[in-house]
Amino acid sequence: MASGLITDARLDTLDRVGTAMADGVRRQILVRLTNGPAYPAELAEAMGESRAxxxxxxxxxxxxxLVRATREGRQVRYxxxxxxxxxxxxxxxxxxxxVEPGHSYMDGRA
Amino acid sequence: MASGLITDARLDTLDRVGTAMADGVRRQILVRLTNGPAYPAELAEAMGESRAxxxxxxxxxxxxxLVRATREGRQVRYxxxxxxxxxxxxxxxxxxxxVEPGHSYMDGRA
DNA sequence: ATCATAGTACAGCCCTTGCTGTAGTACAGC
DNA sequence: GCTGTACTACAGCAAGGGCTGTACTATGAT
Incomplete structure (x- = not known):
């Protein structure tokens, strides 16, 4: 079952991951969280984005x-x-x- | 290096995957291609979407x-x-x- | 209590992106 | 040649989603 087909129940998970990865800022956040927990203000400054x-x-x-939040004092760890x-x-x-550079879609044959 | 940090060169790959997975139709196509190759008309009918x-x-x-196209007669295999x-x-x-149901974001503590 | 900081929530505008419809290309058969 | 099929490309409109700015809550310090 682990390496079998993707069931309908798991499609919901893919939907969540898909919408999460749809935006560049969110992808960057996910990558940074891959290396350990982080805090909103820290992320904002490191990425050059506003806190809001x-x-x-x-x-x-x-x-x-995809992400869990826990309070630590007056900041929140993600x-x-x-x-x-x-x-x-x-x-x-x-x-x-x-990726084919010329954006010509037929790579194998024309 | 395989299980290390995600380098900038690999960020480009994540961007491609992210935009690819951003849409539900594309996610569905990817899942179907996980089970083997497919053809556009076949996909369109199976998914209830227009061919265009x-x-x-x-x-x-x-x-x-993420996907490779090869001609087979007058159809294209993906x-x-x-x-x-x-x-x-x-x-x-x-x-x-x-996912926390009430959408209340503080799960650990309030 | 007051002030400052960390973070969130939400309205508003704008830009991106998806869907439809149409025109066009490529191949197979007659 | 012509016709039909499989697929693509593109214009146009509509809708979803992102960024900014502001208002608000919560915690900690003085």
Whole structure:
């Protein structure tokens, strides 16, 4: 079952991950969380984005369930919700994608 | 290096995968291609979408480099471009995401 | 209590992106 | 040659989603 077909129940998970990865800022946040927990203000400064913007994207990631938030004093620590997520992200990043440059869609034959 | 940090060079790959997975139709196409090659007309009927729509999304997936197209007579066969992609998609689908129902973001403590 | 900081929530505008419809290309058969 | 099929490309409109700015809550310090 682990390496079998993707069931309908798991399609919901892919939907969440898909919408989470749809935006560049959220992808960057996910990558950074792959290397350990982080805080909104820290993320905002490191990424050159406004705090409100980062906070909104973090809310999106929470809604999708990819990220967990826990209070620490007056700041909030964010972690990836599942360890498999970090593994999957690294696996995705390792994929070799040779894109045809001319954007001509027929690569094998014309 | 395989299980290390995600380098900037690999961020480009994540961008491609992210935009590819941003849309529900494209996610569905990717899942179907995980189980083997497919043809546009076949996909369109199975998914209840127009051929033009499916073709546009396939063009997007080609542009991102996730999918490879080869002519077969007067139809075109589509395959996933990399075997790791299928593995990564299955891994993503296996993630357990327990989303807090009330959308109240503080789960650990209030 | 007051002030400052960390973070969130939401309205508003704008830009991106998806879907439909149409025109066009490529191949197979007659 | 012509016709039909499989697929693509592109214009046009509509809708979804992102960024900014502001208002608000919560915690900690003085």
């Amino acid at each position: 913007n980062v906070s909104n994207h973090l809310a999106c990631l929470r809604g999708c369930g 972690d990836l919700a599942d360890r498999k997520l970090a593994r999957a992200l690294r696996l995705l990043a390792e994929i070799e994608l040779d | 729509n499916v073709s546009n999304h396939l063009a997007c997936l080609r542009g991102c480099g 395959d996933l471009a990399d075997r790791k992609l299928a593995r990564a998609l299955r891994l993503l689908a296996e993630i357990e995401l327990d």
